[in-house]
Amino acid sequence: MSHSIPSGSRWRWYIVFFVAPATLIYTVFAIYPIVESLRLSLFAERDAVEAFVGIDNYKKLFTEPYWADQFWNAFKNNVWLFVLHMLIQNPVALALAAILSIPNLRGAATYRTIFFLPTLLSVVVIGFIWQLILSPLWGITPAFMNFMGVGKFFAPWLGLESSALTAVTLISIWQYVGIPMMLFYAALLNIPEETLEAARIDGLNGWSIFWKVKLPLILPTLGLVGILTYIGNFTASFDLIYTLQGGLAGPNGSTDVMGTFMFRTFFGFQAQLGDVNMGATVASSLFFIILIGVSVYLFGVQRRLQRYQA
Amino acid sequence: MRSNPLSSMAIHGVLILYSALALFPLLLIAINSFKSKKGIFRDPTALPLGELYSTKGYQSVLANGDFPLYFGNSLTVTLISLVLILLLGAMAAHGLTEYRFKGNGLLGLYLILGIMVPIRLGTVALLELFVKLGLTNTLTALVLVYTAQGLPIAIFIFTEFLKSVSGEIKDSARIDGLSEYRIFFEVVLPLIRPVIATVAVFSMIPIWNDLWFPLILSPGEETRTVTLGIQQFIGQYTVNWSAVLAALTVAIVPVLIMYVIFSKQLIRGITAGAVKG
């Protein structure tokens, strides 16, 4: 015997009501355009008409030196970007969060606001300020370094192949450290006071409580920050590098990342005309790289980490 | 923790040092925006006092009488997008967490897929779409794109939060005779209030600061946003740094105000378990 649904209606319209508007806007204005773009990676202009070429564009991207060199250069730079963010941004964020979460810290709210400020700013602003600060011409950094007695170590970092990427990355870290800091901070505040008291009774001091109790307890947040860093490393890094170093991501391509490479390919740059199909190919490759990372996180890291969760 | 004065001093020392690092660049802009060009380059770190002081930069900005319009546009776009992101995102998250239905998990995954891919990839298709819809050079186009772009993160955070909320209160409302719609608006929405600030801040930043979509979708004079306006302004005044710095300062202020409004709620939201991982 069939039974009626308590709410009285067979087709639960309210679910449609809740889910449909978001799904619709998202599908039409986010997924559709992206899929449409990715579709283009399977096509190429042959004799002035779009023709289906299968994976030819991908072959080109990975075999022709002109493309492959750029791709691997950008990829390598992205890896460096990621490593630096993981080694500097996230530990600094964690340290700041750990300090801020000390109970009854005076001025904690003010510090928090200040630390988050750079995150709010547009890259137009950030790019401009840091170029000014690091500029060898206007003398802010050289003067400061002279003052500190290390003036001879100054170099025009943004302009040197050896240091430009690292300099840009440090600026990015300066800007975005607020986000992981907030996440860590929230996670640290969520640790029950009893757990910490138990640790104190077990004879752990401040340091060892942090390493042996707090850190394991916020591991899931560490994982989350890790994957957000990974994604941001491929998607968000574009704006800053484009603003600071231009479309060619100089000097000599040393700051080129997947984002700038894709943009340059897709839309062209100065004398170079855009190639929509190759741009889409780079974009799709980027998409798969991100997808692999996210899958590793979802199916490997996150599962393991969640065991610690209460 | 027992605080001994020495370690407390060390802690504040570290915090103040980092504050200086975070604030110095911003102060630099603000200070120099009140100087003449000569003043900026003679000594960038000097305070705008005496002969260095000049409001020429701000005069150039004001002379370009369009900035109020740009601010209006940015505010309109940002606020409407925010409302849509928050409302539709919360609705979808509620639908996904509260009801069992076929394809629920898959739909959830689909909706947060957008975190991974920058919509910018789809610019050309988007533009063609808006041309067909007759929405180019309208703020509506921007609102739609930003909403689509902001939804995945919003849904992700709301879902995480709603998962941690006991379902009993909704059941209780059901027993009190509320329809599913009213349960959402009268019970769930007030419940997620602390997280709303979190989502609002995280969604607001990229919208306010975006340069790309205004440039492509709505570059028209009447629909220009502040960030685009500033950027074009910089383009026109490449060598007039007083004006550029004044414009940059002017661009920072509104974001700052919005942040201060939301910031109290922000931490409460994050700590409410919003972003648990």
Add this chain to the structure above:
Amino acid sequence: MATLELNNVVKQFGQVEVIHDISLSVNDGELMVFVGPSGCGKSTMLRMIAGLEELTAGDIQIGGKKVDHLPPAKRGIAMVFQSYALYPHKDVRGNLGFALRHAGMPKAEVTQRVDAAADILGLGPLMKRRPSELSGGQRQRVAIGRAIVREPEVFLFDEPLSNLDAALRVHMRVEILKLHQRLKSTMIYVTHDQVEAMTLADRIAVFRDGVVEQCGTPLELYKNPANKFVAGFIGSPAMNFIDSNVVNGCAEHAGQAVINMPDGDSNHAKVSIGIRPEDVRVKPDGILSGTVQVYEHLGGEAYLHLLLQDDQNLVVRTDADSAYRIGDTVRFDVIDSKLHLFGENGVALPRQLTS
């Protein structure tokens, strides 16, 4: 006031059946307790009665009327939740009157009903507070008040006391009992705590794995458990079970005949003998013996945890003025007439005991 009938109720979540064909009736004005370990289906059953879960098969009647097609609000029920489920953004008065106002009741009547409920529960001074400003007990009282104002035909309680501390729990238990006596309404109360079940219930339904193992008054369940599960679940400390071989029609323990099998029953080679701690008499010439492992003294009475010769455990109640030390050997007898026998499948064997 109404009766409640559950007829052949089945519930599946996807492919998993969690309620297997349950039929049960609750009388008008009766306080029925659903008890069982977590995951036994008791809460699911309650939620189906409330209308929060759909039935897969079967039907539910309240006051002789089929209700399983009705939304929760139309079923004439009210429910009190474990987490209280108060609206955090409304004060106590707002929480109490919310359902009534929503149903479109005139303001004056809402106020009158809310005040009456507040009066019963002593919430008067708290009316302007928000839930976050209330203690656990006060919140629970508001949650109950919210149910009362609706004057439902059936009250549903879903583990309402488990978030409270022990003393408050005892106190609230009494209040609920008083409330039931005062309102004389039909109530269904879900708990995993058998003490709550025993003290509150007119009748208890013991759930396990989606079936009702036994339903009856607390005393029936205590005296005549239908199976080993019910026997072990009802009563505190729990009933002891001694594995025993049947030799010559006699269940024996450590070579010592303990109890005769019911007449003519020769189908069992092994049985469990169920012995409640209170049905053991310690005496120096007892035929059974064990070594004291733990001695619990509760003031008015004391419990001995004995290790029997074949390494089985037995908890024994003894009077408070006796003194034992760990390692002492204790001799005892069992009261034959109060023993229970269970077959290998756990089902109670009829007791026609001769000894």
Add this chain to the structure above:
Amino acid sequence: MRTTILRTTLFAAAISAATTGWAETTVLTIESWRSDDQAIWDEKIIPVFEKQFPEIDVQFKPTTPTEYNAALNARLAGGTAGDIITCRPFDNALAMYEAGNLADIKSLEGLANFSDVAKAAWSTDNSDATFCVPMASVIHGFMYNKDAFKELGLAVPKTEADFYAVLDAIKADGNYIPMAMGTKDAWEAATMGYTNVGPAYWGGEEGRMALINGTAKFTDEGFVEGFKQMAKWTPYLGSGFQAQGYTDSQNLFTLGRAAIYPTGSWEITGFQENAEFELGAFAPPAKDASSDCYISDHTDIGIGMNANTKNKEAALTFLEWTSSAEFASLLTNAAPGFFSLANHNFEVENELAQEFMAMRSECKATIRVAHQILGRGEPALSNELWTLTANVINGTMTAEAAAQGAQDNLDAWFKP
């Protein structure tokens, strides 16, 4: 100010539409990368046109140079690009024409006012189609701080030897950075460096045509020498020049901290507004006293029509006007440094502009080496030259290696 004008025009248009009833206003939008010129167009050029053609409302909508191509291409693809498109010269515009984004305007009568050389920048190789009206050329050379030269008693250099002697003198004095240029943005290095002084070594047009014909290679002496000159510049640049961007250089020079600025004539307006000293210009030095000097008189800006415009007639009207003597004079005088390519006679009033104009008669002219035909590879050779030149100046690459790199780019696709 701008809006006021805009509003007045709109208002006037509305009035005229309302009173006449039939005259509908057509709005033409101009795409351009010259955001610096906004005021010039809004205040000086457009009002003149609109006075003659009140039924057409022209709006100048520039995008900053860094975003111009990307944004324009996206808008073209989406069908929202402006009616009038400012064209970059040669291969870039040609590709846009071939992609169907620029219309063939060969039928425009006004094109007769331009020389074939000028038209070549915006025509197909066989000259069958012309897709932009030549608007202006820019002349490369050097600007210098006249006050500084006076102070140090320096004369304008004519030859390579003079040039380095002057630089050495400035460097020895130490008050000024000899030359304001950085390599951070890369394009100045190639545009104001290599293609500025290089023609003197590869013989200008001769050398460029030889490359196109396949009779010369980048690895030939003249082209390598161009790169070698770049390497010689390094010691005269400001410290930290690697991180010095275009605007940094502009500021360095206009603030009077650098004495010489390798540049093009397009800087005239901005520099004259901002510099508080007297500006002068000199041509790229000749190899030696017996050699000719060469300038890059680069056909830089054309103006064409979006092939898909809905206002074709109005757009053609506007383009026809841009080929007139009136426009040529307006542009050259409003934006001194952008020299009209038309054959009309008009006066150039700006003195500094006149100095640049004078170079035309003193030196042989050519265009930027990589722009015509040679720029069609992947990546475009001119983009490649940016990076190569910057590398040479930075000292991370030898002149020979850079020349080889440029030749490799050609070898990969180019058939003479």
